């Protein structure tokens with residue numbers, strides 16, 4: 001069997017796969033209402049929030065667009081904390097819908113620095129919202145979101161968070177950290193297929209929503225709230241993916257969030273120890289290395305693209321490549337959602353064989 005080790009979609013447990021073979025139901029009928037209520041309750045528990053939580057049909061990027069158009073107006077100034085590809089995407093969406101984006105970029109591989117954020121907010125008193133990626137999947141860095149939130153709340157700004165590849169795997173206490181809108185995606189840590197974005201919306205975000213003028217129809221949170229009151233979605237949802245999510249959430253609640261978080265900590269540590277023992281170096285600043293994805297630097301003659309190809313063709317192991325300016329410079333190992341220590345051991349064993357074939361050790 002293929003060992004799919006990209007940072008989403010992840011492999012799915014057998015019971016979750018089977019859940020998707022169920023016959024369709026009426027998305028306006030009582031059975032659906034029961035399912036959506038269960039999903040919403042379990043999500044609130046795993047999100048550690050009392051805020052409203054919606055399940056939107058769309059990928060994570062759709063969720064990011066929903067966040068922007070529901071909280072902002074054209075001309076609003078936003079501070080974009082950008083440490084990689086996904087930080088750039090969040091800012092690009094805001095810009096596309098007419099926000100005035102003040103970029104605050106950090107070197108790729110590094111985390112955002114809270115003092116620099118404070119200075120940027122002091123220098124830009126007109127900022128309405130701060131955009132931040134919690135876990136930057138392209139570089140394997142997890143920002144210190146508690147520290148960032150503390151600074152943003154000193155200035156009483158709206159905090160909009162892409163937690164697509166962290167929520168459900170890494171601890172993100174939404175209410176304790178006062179995160180106003182938070183997005184995640186079903187194919188990342190949730191052991192479900194792609195197709196759903198899940199978002200939480202705070203009181204402060206609802207206040208912003210009541211003044212927000214960006215155009216929206218499909219993503220409208222007010223419609224989502226009105227329909228959720230009757231246990232429905234405004235539009236026909238991805239019913240089969242909801243079957244899968246419903247079961248995976250039940251499994252996650254049974255396992256318990258502390259155990260899930262701890263499992264990701266251990267597997268990430270094993271991954272980092274493993275790659276370093278092979279003589280490779282982490283791309284990320286290790287103090288902020290992600291517990292859901294490890295980016296490994298191409299060093300010492302290593303052709304990362306060739307490595308990925310050898311692992312795929314000769315070992316049935318699928319790793320992620322580098323995105324944008326990291327193309328050909330890093331490879332990435334996903335270790336989120338349904339992943340075991342054995343999956344990672346298999347990656348390490350295959351790397352040991354494949355690295356010399358991909359030029360590693362030949363200098364350069």
Ligand SMILES: *Cc1c(COP(=O)(O)O)cnc(C)c1O
Nearest residue numbers: 059060061086135137164165185
């Ligand atoms: C995967 C990912 C996205 C994009 O999600 P899609 O489901 O591919 O649209 C955005 N941000 C982060 C941090 C991600 O990991």
